[in-house]
Amino acid sequence: MSKNLVIVESPAKAKTIKKYLGKDFEVLASYGHVRDLVPKEGAVDPDNDFAMKYQVIDKNDKHVQAIAKAFRKADVLYLATDPDREGEAISWHLLEILRAKKLLKEKPVFRVVFHEITKRAVNDAVANPRELAQSLIDAQQARRALDYLVGFNLSPLLWKKIRRGLSAGRVQSPALRMIVEREEEIEAFEAREYWTIEAGASKDSQPLQAKLSYYKLSYYKGEKLGQFTINNGELASEAERTLLEAAGGKLTIDKVEKKQRRRNPAAPFTTSTLQQEASRKLGFTTQRTMRTAQQLYEGVDIGGETVGLITYMRTDSVNLAQEALDEIRSLIAERYGAENVPKEARGYKTKSKNAQEAHEAVRPTSVNHLPDEIKDRLSTEQYKLYNLIWKRTVACQMIHATLDTVAVDLGAGEGNTFRATGSTITKPGFMTLYQESKDDAKGDSDEKLLPPMNEGETVELVEIKPVQHFTEPPPRYTEASLVKSLEEHGIGRPSTYASIISTLQNREYVEMDKKRFIPTDVGRVVKRFLTEHFTPYVDYDFTAKLEDDLDAISRGEMEWVPVLSKFWKPFKEQIDDKEVSVKRSDVTTEALDEECPKCSKPLNIRLGRRGRFVGCSGYPECDYTRNLGDDNSSNEPEIVEGRSCPDCDSQLVIKQGRYGKFIGCSSYPDCKFIEPLIKPEDTGVECPKCKQGTILKRRSRRGKIFYSCARYPDCDYAIWNEPLNEPCPKCDWPIVTVKTTKRRGTEKVCPQSECDFAEPYEVEENESSSDS
Numbered sequence: 001m002s003k004n005l006v007i008v009e010s011p012a013k014a015k016t017i018k019k020y021l022g023k024d025f026e027v028l029a030s031y032g033h034v035r036d037l038v039p040k041e042g043a044v045d046p047d048n049d050f051a052m053k054y055q056v057i058d059k060n061d062k063h064v065q066a067i068a069k070a071f072r073k074a075d076v077l078y079l080a081t082d083p084d085r086e087g088e089a090i091s092w093h094l095l096e097i098l099r100a101k102k103l104l105k106e107k108p109v110f111r112v113v114f115h116e117i118t119k120r121a122v123n124d125a126v127a128n129p130r131e132l133a134q135s136l137i138d139a140q141q142a143r144r145a146l147d148y149l150v151g152f153n154l155s156p157l158l159w160k161k162i163r164r165g166l167s168a169g170r171v172q173s174p175a176l177r178m179i180v181e182r183e184e185e186i187e188a189f190e191a192r193e194y195w196t197i198e199a200g201a202s203k204d205s206q207p208l209q210a211k212l213s214y215y216k217l218s219y220y221k222g223e224k225l226g227q228f229t230i231n232n233g234e235l236a237s238e239a240e241r242t243l244l245e246a247a248g249g250k251l252t253i254d255k256v257e258k259k260q261r262r263r264n265p266a267a268p269f270t271t272s273t274l275q276q277e278a279s280r281k282l283g284f285t286t287q288r289t290m291r292t293a294q295q296l297y298e299g300v301d302i303g304g305e306t307v308g309l310i311t312y313m314r315t316d317s318v319n320l321a322q323e324a325l326d327e328i329r330s331l332i333a334e335r336y337g338a339e340n341v342p343k344e345a346r347g348y349k350t351k352s353k354n355a356q357e358a359h360e361a362v363r364p365t366s367v368n369h370l371p372d373e374i375k376d377r378l379s380t381e382q383y384k385l386y387n388l389i390w391k392r393t394v395a396c397q398m399i400h401a402t403l404d405t406v407a408v409d410l411g412a413g414e415g416n417t418f419r420a421t422g423s424t425i426t427k428p429g430f431m432t433l434y435q436e437s438k439d440d441a442k443g444d445s446d447e448k449l450l451p452p453m454n455e456g457e458t459v460e461l462v463e464i465k466p467v468q469h470f471t472e473p474p475p476r477y478t479e480a481s482l483v484k485s486l487e488e489h490g491i492g493r494p495s496t497y498a499s500i501i502s503t504l505q506n507r508e509y510v511e512m513d514k515k516r517f518i519p520t521d522v523g524r525v526v527k528r529f530l531t532e533h534f535t536p537y538v539d540y541d542f543t544a545k546l547e548d549d550l551d552a553i554s555r556g557e558m559e560w561v562p563v564l565s566k567f568w569k570p571f572k573e574q575i576d577d578k579e580v581s582v583k584r585s586d587v588t589t590e591a592l593d594e595e596c597p598k599c600s601k602p603l604n605i606r607l608g609r610r611g612r613f614v615g616c617s618g619y620p621e622c623d624y625t626r627n628l629g630d631d632n633s634s635n636e637p638e639i640v641e642g643r644s645c646p647d648c649d650s651q652l653v654i655k656q657g658r659y660g661k662f663i664g665c666s667s668y669p670d671c672k673f674i675e676p677l678i679k680p681e682d683t684g685v686e687c688p689k690c691k692q693g694t695i696l697k698r699r700s701r702r703g704k705i706f707y708s709c710a711r712y713p714d715c716d717y718a719i720w721n722e723p724l725n726e727p728c729p730k731c732d733w734p735i736v737t738v739k740t741t742k743r744r745g746t747e748k749v750c751p752q753s754e755c756d757f758a759e760p761y762e763v764e765e766n767e768s769s770s771d772s
Contacts, residue, residue, distance in 0.1 A: 005074035006112075006126075007067060007094060009081050011759075013117060016299030016306045017080070020119040021126065026070055030081065031063045031760045035093040037148055044145045046572075050564050052145060056097065059745025059760055067094065068101055076108050078126060083113040083312055083359070085554050086495065088133055089140035095132070116365045117299055117308025139554035145564055146170055146546070153575050154534070160579075161587045162525055162607070170546070171492045172503050173530050173538045178485060179477055179510055180519045180527040189473035194228050195236040196469065197243065199418045200462040201251055201410070206451040208420050208459070210251075210408070215239060216415025236466035243464050246413025250458045254417065255409040262400040265430040267318040267348035268361035268393050271494030272487045274313070277392070279480035280437035282384050283515075286479050286498035288684065291724075292381045293362070296389075302377045308365055309374075310389055314495045317359040318348040320393075324363060328397045331367050340429060342399050363393040381684070381725055395434035402427035406450050410459065422450035439481045476516035490544030513678045521611035521628075529587045533578050537571070591617075598624040647673045683707065685725045688734035689717035695735075697722075719751045730757035 004025045008014050011029040018027040035054040037043035045051045056064055071077060077098075079091035091111060098104055110129030114121040150170045158166040197212035215225055230236050269277070274293070278284040284292070293313035299306045320328075325345040332341050348361075364386070371387040378386060405423040412418060425431065453459070477485070483497045492500055504510045509523030519527070530538045537543075546567070552558040588607040592614065596603050601618040605628060616622040640652040640663055650667040654677060665671040680696035687693045693711035708718035721737035728736050728750040738761055740746045750757040 003075040004078060005067075005070050005076070006078040006080050007091070009087070009090065010294075010298055012295070012298040016117050016308060017122055019306055020122045026074065028067050028070060029063065030067065030090060030094060031060050033057055033090055033093070034060050034064050034097060037144065041152060043152075044148050046149070046564070046568050049561050050145050050568075052141065054093070054096075057745070059747075063760070064094070064097060068098060068103060071098060071103055071107075074107070076110070078110050078112050078129065079132070080112045080114070080125070082314070083115055084314055084495065085136035085140045088136035089144075092132055092137045115360055116311040117297060118365050121365075135556040136554050138560040139550050142553055142560040142563060143550055146567065149564075149568060149571070150537070153572070154537075157575060157578060158526065158529070161529065161582055161584050163522070166522070166526060167503075167507055168526065168530060168534075169503065170537070171496060171543065172500055172507075173527075173534075174489075174491050174540055174543045175482070175486060175500050176504055176509050176519070176523055176527050177531060177538045178482065179504070179517045180524055182474060182477055183519050183524075186473040186476065191470040191472070192228060193231055194469050194471070195230040195233070195239075196467050197230065197236065197239050198465050198467055199243075199251065199410070199412070200465065201459045202462055203451040203453060203457075203459040207462075208450055209448075210410050210418035210420035212239070212243070212416070213409075213419040214415065214417035215243075216413075230466075233466070233468065236468070240464050240466050243412050243416055246416055247461050247464070248413075249461050251410040251412055251418065251461050253408060253453050253455055253457045253459065254411045256453055256455050257407040259405045260426075261403050261405055263403060263431070264400050265346070265395045265398060265434070266392065266436040268320060268363055268396045269389060270316050270318060270350070270361060271314050272316065272483055272497065274362050274389070275483050275497060276439075276480040277437060278385060278388060279478060279483075280439070281388060283682075283684070284381075284385070285681075286483060286501055288381070289385065290498050292385045295379075296382055296386055300374075300377060300382065302369065302374045307369075309369060309386055311360050311363050311365060313362050315359040315362060316350060316494050318350050318361045319359070320345075320363060320397075321360055324360070324367075325397065328367050328394055332394060332398055336398065336432060340399050340432070342397070346397055348396070361393075362389060364390050367394055379725055391434040395430040398430035398433065399427075401425060401429040401431040406453075408450065408453055412461075412464075420450060422448045424449055439478065439484065440475045476513075476518065478516055482517065489540040490547055491540060493547065511678050512681055518678070521607060524612070525588060525607050528590075533582060534574060596622060596624050598622055645671060645673050647671055680710075682710070683723055685723040685735055687711070687715060687717050690715040691734075695719075695723050721749070721751070723751075724748065728752070728755060728757050731755040 004021075006017065006021065006025055006027045007030055008017060008027060009030055009032055011031070014027045014029045018025065021027065034056060036057055038053045038055050043053045045053075079094065081087035081090045088111075095104075095109060111132050112125040112129045114125040147170055151167065154168040155166065158168055197215075199210045199212070201208050201210065213225060215229070230239055267273070271290075275286045275289050278289040279286070282289075290313065293310065296309045297311070297313050299308045302309075329341050329345060367390060369390075371383065371390050374386075375383050402425070403423045404426050406421065408420045410418045410420065475481075479501060482501065486492050486497060486500070504517075504523075505512070508520055509526060510517045510519055512518070527538075549558060549563045553560045553563060590605040592603040592605060594603045595601065596616040596618065599616060599618050599622040601616055601622065603614055603624075604617050605612055606615045612628045614626045614628055616624040638654040640654060643652050644650065645652055645665040645667070648665060648667055648671040650665050650671060652663055652673075653666045655662055655664045662677050663675050665673040676699070680698045683695045683697055685695045687695055687709040690709060690711060693709045693715060695707050695717075696710050697705060697707055699705055704720075706718060706720050707723055709715040712718075719737055721739045723735045723737050726736055727734055731750060731752060731754075733750055733752050733755065735751065736748045736757070737751050738746060739749045739758075744758075746761050747758045748761040
């Protein structure tokens with residue numbers, strides 16, 4: 001047995017590190033967390049300084065036993081779990097288990113930390129160990145205790161006041177509030193009409209477009225147009241006639257403004273910006289991004305050498321190590337020319353006041369691992385994400401882009417002015433390699449080329465065209481924009497965003513439609529209950545302040561027990577009060593300012609098994625009901641505009657069934673065509689059977705989630721468990737799946753019945769897995 005025992009979290013990481021350290025080191029994996037609170041009331045004791053009762057996690061017990069056995073024969077223990085407070089806590093838990101087994105004795109125990117899995121980084125860490133950081137452990141214990149106290153007290157209250165099986169979490173609940181309040185904004189939004197007047201012109205046979213900016217009428221004296229100055233078709237038509245007459249077929253170039261501006265590259269990736277950009281550019285979910293990033297971090301065989309390709313992917317820092325900067329600048333000079341290297345390396349400041357500046361941004365461990373040169377060694381997902389990280393990292397150290405901008409005022413008679421804008425890229429700089437995407441981008445009106453123009457010249461007027469517009473409500477959240485909003489409000493931390501989103505989906509508080517979040521009826525009711533009765537605990541500032549306190553604990557600036565005490569007393573008093581003072585009907589019923597058409601009693605919005613509906617307050621004496629959203633005069637189903645039934649060509653309608661709304665044929669029962677109202681989510685995993693379609697996440701008619709080929713019925717491949725885009729190591733079937741059972745926990749398993757491959761699978765975002 002080796003004299004030195006090293007403990008990491010994942011088996012993939014263990015294999016990589018073992019190759020670096022050699023035969024004198026044994027490297028074993030803990031497979032993530034080794035202990036957790038006992039899953040029952042009393043696991044955290046507020047009356048005893050929040051003392052916690054832990055137990056070994058069943059599915060990892062055999063790994064703990066293997067570590068204990070190996071440690072008996074080893075001389076030195078190196079705890080090399082992840083470089084964050086959660087990793088620190090895992091090391092502490094393992095040490096406590098070994099201490100309880102009376103195995104520590106006088107053997108030295110060291111904590112080693114590395115932010116990238118390369119031979120140099122691993123060997124440097126082992127050569128420079130430290131002790132466990134108690135402040136990080138305290139912060140993690142405080143977080144776990146808070147999540148437990150919220151989950152074990154607030155969730156049962158939801159069961160009593162709304163329905164069983166619901167949950168409320170310390171971080172999950174403010175996120176739900178965001179999504180529901182955005183939907184309420186959209187529903188309350190009233191569109192306003194406005195018109196723009198656009199001119200089409202020609203200069204030396206080159207077309208140009210301009211928009212009316214100043215307009216002179218008898219009652220509107222040539223002032224700059226506001227958005228709603230021309231707010232109806234009659235005014236727009238009048239403006240069209242007036243301007244055509246005033247212009248006389250020509251527009252005069254009154255003013256030409258030329259400016260030069262710089263555009264700087266975006267900072268290197270943090271966890272949050274990586275998740276946002278992978279969502280925008282690659283269509284990855286946050287979970288898919290983090291799962292793939294974990295694989296790149298832990299190590300990939302790139303041709304006889306297994307190496308971690310990126311630095312640690314849970315970080316809120318935008319720092320880059322000096323040696324990384326030197327390597328990046330050298331590569332830019334070599335591949336893109338010395339003129340694209342700024343005189344000094346670029347530095348960036350993090351937007352988060354609690355960023356861990358000792359960490360680095362997410363970057364390639366070496367930019368000399370060119371994406372296209374190692375592409376055949378990576379899966380499709382790994383290549384796409386690595387290529388994104390590589391380009392962002394290199395671009396952040398390139399010279400700025402230089403753009404020439406032009407703004408031209410074109411006169412159409414006295415007091416009437418059209419404006420045309422455009423730009424040209426004179427020196428692309430970093431834009432040669434990478435440009436950051438934006439949420440809900442509408443397009444940049446400046447990004448067009450204008451013909452050369454000089455003041456005093458005229459251009460030929462081709463047309464003047466009124467264009468009708470309506471103001472639009474704020475867009476629903478995407479994963480990218482939700483993560484951005486959570487970060488801006490200080491809710492959650494880098495390791496928690498993916499699990500916040502998955503929790504909301506798994507609890508069926510939200511659904512996805514065209515990759516945007518829509519709250520379910522249950523989600524709306526839960527949000528209303530929490531905002532009305534537990535206002536501080538879904539308040540964004542309150543949640544952010546609690547996160548700040550946890551960060552202060554991790555820095556040794558605050559003690560964890562007083563922080564919990566300050567939270568617990570008013571929270572428990574609120575729980576006890578609402579247990580008595582709130583009735584179920586208070587939560588699940590919402591009064592409408594409308595009378596029942598059958599008995600004239602007030603109508604209510606109520607929550608039933610199929611979601612919210614309108615019902616009479618006189619129930620059961622009056623049985624009047626209707627679907628929410630239907631008016632009082634009609635119970636006709638909503639028509640699906642622009643589509644007909646593919647089977648019989650009849651009109652498609654939205655119907656309400658036992659398991660929610662769906663699209664069905666209006667000729668039912670003669671035609672029984674149906675399809676989901678909300679399209680299934682694409683996992684991005686290629687179907688292993690037909691190798692043409694991808695696997696979609698669907699919901700059965702009884703509400704159970706399953707996964708099947710997008711080409712159904714041409715391909716009937718279907719499985720019950722979430723697919724992963726990696727082959728079975730035992731039988732080489734193109735995919736494996738994630739399966740969770742009470743007895744065995746979460747495992748990666750082969751979906752082929754004749755193959756018995758199974759190994760423990762640790763969900764990456766452990767920190768908020770208890771946010772129930």
